[in-house]
Amino acid sequence: ALRYGVRKFLSAIHAGKVVIGVSGGIDSAVNAALYRSVLPKDHLLLVNTPTRFNSEMTKDLARKLADHLESPYLTIPIGSFIDETARALEGLPVGKGNIHLTGFMKENMQARDRSSRILSALSAAFGGIFTCNANKTEMTVGYGTLYGDLAGALAATADLWKYQIYELGRALNEWYGQEVIPEGIFTVKPSAELSESQDVTKGLGDPLIYEYHDYLLKSFVEPWQRNTPEDILAWYREGTLEEHLGCSVKAKDLFPTHAAFIQDLERWWNLFAGFAVAKRIQAPPLIAISRRPYGYDLRESQGGPYYTDRYLEMKEEMLKVVKGS
Structure with a gap:
């Protein structure tokens, strides 16, 4: 192709x-x-x-x-x-x-x-x-x-x-x-x-750990029901993140604390939904071979990153547990 x-x-x-x-x-x-x-x-x-x-x-x-x-x-x-x-x-x-x-x-x-x-x-x-x-x-x-x-x-x-x-x-x-x-x-x-x-x-x-981040970022883009930080944090909390993402490395082996995991998640989500949109809009044309390529099946506008109330609640709860211990 x-x-x-x-x-x-x-x-x-x-x-x-x-x-x-x-x-x-x-x-x-x-x-x-x-x-x-x-x-x-x-x-x-x-x-x-x-x-x-x-x-x-x-x-x-x-x-x-x-x-x-x-x-x-x-x-x-x-x-x-x-x-x-x-x-x-x-x-x-x-x-x-x-x-x-x-x-x-x-x-x-x-x-x-x-x-x-x-x-x-x-x-x-x-x-x-x-x-x-x-x-x-x-x-x-x-x-x-x-x-x-x-x-x-x-x-x-x-x-x-x-x-x-x-x-x-x-x-x-x-x-x-x-x-x-x-x-x-x-x-x-x-x-x-x-x-x-x-x-x-x-x-x-590179700052990306491709064995993990490829699958994390893919979950933001390609599933029929695209995943958000709320989904990712809930799966991480349940211990089922790797199963949902389909990656072979475990997040807990990469990130020693909940805070480190959340910091990494928000770093890449903020870029994906933030300035990276402006870059993609100005990028050259590509050859579409996936179910959701940029510029074709995923149309974007510069709206900025967002977080659901439930995500913010889970984040606060998890960080409080760490501080309390």
Whole structure:
């Protein structure tokens, strides 16, 4: 279905060439293998845009991917570009204060420089489009940068949860009859590699625990009766959460206290129902393959997160028990 959708989309917009930013991670690797399955090898340009935060391991994996797919490959370091922009902006007077760029802002600058500047310019010169490599987990909570890694002409895999991205990667290797996606890409810690706190060589990476959060977030979107924090907290309280979500990991092993569980639940719910909506509205089109893809069967408006009275009552009761003990 995805190969059919990619082929039809490219035909509809009269685009015969594609540029993909490859990081050495699973999302970009799966997208590269997917597009290569419908394009001649010289119609796919793979680009790695490292900074000092990108490990030699992931850079090597990106190159191996390109070698296996037999497509042209470019390495374009962007660290100096980011530093130059930061120097130009830092300290500029605004009103009674001055501009200050935090580390988080500089992380987003990296993502925007990669897509809105490098990949968009290369795709124009190459005579094609560039892609968005997002998955449904990231789309659900807005774990992506507007006009950065959420930019592109098509988000082909944005209706697949993270665990399905891994499954698709294995299926693509089977389709090719060889390991075009290196095994190291399946085992490396998922990470944006935008700061030292996301160093994959130290086992650091994304804030999402995909073995659990994939299923939690999926329950907000895809069931016929979509679940809310009230449902999640009630099941957690009963000890039946994993059974309802269908995940293999236990919440109590991940979160040592009720407070930690509630904090995590509200963090992702607030993003899902909050700013992530604005990001999804501005995201590229996707290929719909689930029962409820964003923009098709799940129409959204920017209403903001909400909590039922019953949820707030349960939360108060559970936190009181902890304080009382």
